[in-house]
Amino acid sequence: MSALTVRDVTKQFGSAEVLTGINLDIASGEFTVLVGPSGCGKSTLLNIIAGLERQTTGTIEIGGRVVNDVPPKDRDIAMVFQSYALYPSMTVRQNITFGMECRNVPRAQRNEAVARVAKLLQIEAMLDRKPAQLSGGQRQRVAMGRALVRDPLLFLFDEPLSNLDAQLRTEMRMEIKQLHQRLGSTIVYVTHDQIEAMTLATRIAVMRQGVVLQFDDPETVYNRPANLFVARFMGAPPMNTLSARLEATSDGTVAVIGGGETVIRFPVPAAAASWIGRQVVLGIRPECIAEPTRYFGDAPGATVMIAALVEVIEPTGAETIVVLRIGDERALARVSPDLHYRLGETARFAADTRKINLFDPETGDRIA
Amino acid sequence: MRDTTFTPGRILIYLAVWSLAAAWLVPLAVVMLNSVRTAEEIVQTSMIGWPEHWAWDNYRTAWADFCVAQTCAGIRPYMLNSALVSIPATIISTVFGAVAGYAVSLWRFPGDRWIYGVVTLGLFLPQQMRLLPWTIVLRDVGLINTLTGLVLIHSIQGLSFTTLFCRNYYIAIPRELIGAARIDGAGFFRIFRRIVLPLSPPILIVTVIWQFTHIWNEFLYGVTFTTGQQQPVTAALIALSAAVADVPQHGVQSAAVMIAALPTLLVYLLGGRYFVRGLTAGAVK
Numbered sequence: 001m002s003a004l005t006v007r008d009v010t011k012q013f014g015s016a017e018v019l020t021g022i023n024l025d026i027a028s029g030e031f032t033v034l035v036g037p038s039g040c041g042k043s044t045l046l047n048i049i050a051g052l053e054r055q056t057t058g059t060i061e062i063g064g065r066v067v068n069d070v071p072p073k074d075r076d077i078a079m080v081f082q083s084y085a086l087y088p089s090m091t092v093r094q095n096i097t098f099g100m101e102c103r104n105v106p107r108a109q110r111n112e113a114v115a116r117v118a119k120l121l122q123i124e125a126m127l128d129r130k131p132a133q134l135s136g137g138q139r140q141r142v143a144m145g146r147a148l149v150r151d152p153l154l155f156l157f158d159e160p161l162s163n164l165d166a167q168l169r170t171e172m173r174m175e176i177k178q179l180h181q182r183l184g185s186t187i188v189y190v191t192h193d194q195i196e197a198m199t200l201a202t203r204i205a206v207m208r209q210g211v212v213l214q215f216d217d218p219e220t221v222y223n224r225p226a227n228l229f230v231a232r233f234m235g236a237p238p239m240n241t242l243s244a245r246l247e248a249t250s251d252g253t254v255a256v257i258g259g260g261e262t263v264i265r266f267p268v269p270a271a272a273a274s275w276i277g278r279q280v281v282l283g284i285r286p287e288c289i290a291e292p293t294r295y296f297g298d299a300p301g302a303t304v305m306i307a308a309l310v311e312v313i314e315p316t317g318a319e320t321i322v323v324l325r326i327g328d329e330r331a332l333a334r335v336s337p338d339l340h341y342r343l344g345e346t347a348r349f350a351a352d353t354r355k356i357n358l359f360d361p362e363t364g365d366r367i368a
Numbered sequence: 369m370r371d372t373t374f375t376p377g378r379i380l381i382y383l384a385v386w387s388l389a390a391a392w393l394v395p396l397a398v399v400m401l402n403s404v405r406t407a408e409e410i411v412q413t414s415m416i417g418w419p420e421h422w423a424w425d426n427y428r429t430a431w432a433d434f435c436v437a438q439t440c441a442g443i444r445p446y447m448l449n450s451a452l453v454s455i456p457a458t459i460i461s462t463v464f465g466a467v468a469g470y471a472v473s474l475w476r477f478p479g480d481r482w483i484y485g486v487v488t489l490g491l492f493l494p495q496q497m498r499l500l501p502w503t504i505v506l507r508d509v510g511l512i513n514t515l516t517g518l519v520l521i522h523s524i525q526g527l528s529f530t531t532l533f534c535r536n537y538y539i540a541i542p543r544e545l546i547g548a549a550r551i552d553g554a555g556f557f558r559i560f561r562r563i564v565l566p567l568s569p570p571i572l573i574v575t576v577i578w579q580f581t582h583i584w585n586e587f588l589y590g591v592t593f594t595t596g597q598q599q600p601v602t603a604a605l606i607a608l609s610a611a612v613a614d615v616p617q618h619g620v621q622s623a624a625v626m627i628a629a630l631p632t633l634l635v636y637l638l639g640g641r642y643f644v645r646g647l648t649a650g651a652v653k
Contacts, residue, residue: 017487047547050547050551051550051551052547052550052551070546070548071550072551073550073551073552073553073554077549077551078551079548079551081543081544081547083542083544085544085545085547085548087545087549087563088566088567089561089566089567090563098562099553102552102558103553146552157630168637212575297505303603
């Protein structure tokens with residue numbers, strides 16, 4: 001069943017168009033993440049789904065029902081806000097039950113629901129405290145509790161973790177994922193953090209300037225980005241993008257990068273054949289360039305050995321990031337921390353060519 | 369640590385501050401002293417002087433006996449008039465100002481900015497300009513020379529200020545709070561009562577002090593729209609000082625002024641802490 005359908009939604013503030021023709025179809029039980037840089041319109045879209053703002057044109061359907069003219073309280077949704085939006089003068093318990101109070105739910109039923117949610121989120125001990133007496137992480141839990149107590153068709157999360165410190169953010173991220181797995185609820189989650197998007201989503205919608213650039217499962221978004229923006233936005237460190245020229249050889253189509261002694265030739269998919277003789281942008285993820293002993297699988301021609309100048313070495317502990325000079329450009333490689341390269345040497349690296357992407361240098365769209 | 373070093377600059381600042389304070393306080397001191405001097409003493413010596421005999425009786429006379437326009441009941445009935453105007457008008461203008469401020473700060477509706485602009489425009493209309501329109505209104509609704517008429521005027525005129533005050537305070541409340549409450553199913557007035565009002569005491573205290581002080585001290589409407597027994601104390605004080613007697617009754621008049629100033633002084637002393645704080649901070653966090 002379709003839990004949420006967004007059809008041709010646009011939004012204008014005055015003369016500025018912040019959303020242009022958004023279409024999303026989200027199935028029941030999906031964890032959809034809207035991700036993009038600030039100002040891309042993702043929070044506006046969420047507010048439109050919630051009914052807190054009205055779209056200029058287009059239709060929102062929740063659970064198969066058109067809700068364009070339905071106020072937020074009747075849309076069968078619950079929302080967690082970035083600032084948590086806890087009612088400052090109410091206790092945690094009152095915060096959680098306020099929605100039921102507004103809907104005249106009997107007291108006994110309210111208490112039962114609070115007890116259930118408090119147990120689920122381990123906030124039993126702070127039910128009689130005010131929000132000001134809670135830490136950031138605790139407030140976050142209460143905000144989730146207020147949403148979870150409702151059991152709605154659709155949960156909306158607006159950057160719920162962005163006010164937490166790094167460690168707490170990782171913890172809460174895992175808890176949100178577990179909650180989703182346990183409850184099987186439908187969630188639309190807004191974030192600017194691509195790691196949150198990758199780790200949580202069953203499907204990611206990458207947005208920029210009011211447009212959804214790609215709406216796919218995380219693996220596809222990561223490995224087959226629809227364009228250069230998505231390629232560079234998802235993944236940290238970001239995908240290497242190098243200018244290359246396609247040539248036809250007896251072994252098939254190859255991309256040629258740089259020149260002279262360190263010229264690199266990567267085999268590319270046959271689908272790019274129409275670009276032979278032209279410039280393209282070649283995208284290769286840093287983890288696809290590693291030390292020469294790295295094994296990238298048995299497929300013939302999958303691994304290509306390259307030589308490149310070592311410019312910067314950044315050990316992170318788990319791995320070492322090496323900045324290479326390839327032609328006139330720089331590329332990142334993620335190598336084993338046990339290897340010790342020297343600055344300024346021209347060293348050998350293994351490259352995994354199976355996950356190479358090619359982009360049109362004019363439009364940025366993916367070619368193959 | 370308190371800085372107690374006296375640099376020339378600091379001395380200059382103290383000098384300026386103390387002279388300003390003195391300029392403000394001297395008239396009050398003169399009135400205070402005269403309020404406990406007899407009329408004869410003031411006439412025979414000077415308007416400025418230390419009391420030779422403490423004439424506490426001035427206060428009793430001013431309160432209950434002194435004759436104002438042929439009625440010899442002191443300023444007590446006029447104090448009551450002022451209270452009957454100031455208290456309801458303060459409450460009405462504060463309540464409506466709070467609701468209006470809440471509406472224009474936290475809700476979006478067609479024409480919201482325009483409405484706010486028109487309401488606050490009232491702050492910039494000179495009082496004289498409003499006299500004639502109010503005369504017509506009071507005449508048409510039959511409230512000329514009534515305390516109810518004054519309550520009506522002050523309640524409506526006060527809205528400009530109370531709306532401005534409350535709006536500027538409520539604008540600091542995160543909009544997400546309203547969004548969360550709307551999703552929870554609360555409507556306009558429930559959100560106001562359960563979420564916004566509990567955050568409001570500081571600004572409501574400021575608004576009440578401001579309104580009460582202004583309405584109590586207001587003179588022009590009082591003297592224009594009421595006469596005789598219906599006048600507020602500010603208007604009555606003028607009639608009192610015009611009272612004809614063998615000797616000018618400066619002592620009793622000063623006592624009457626002191627009594628008339630007492631309510632606003634008390635309100636300020638009780639709530640002044642909030643007043644200063646509320647004017648400087650938007651403070652909802």
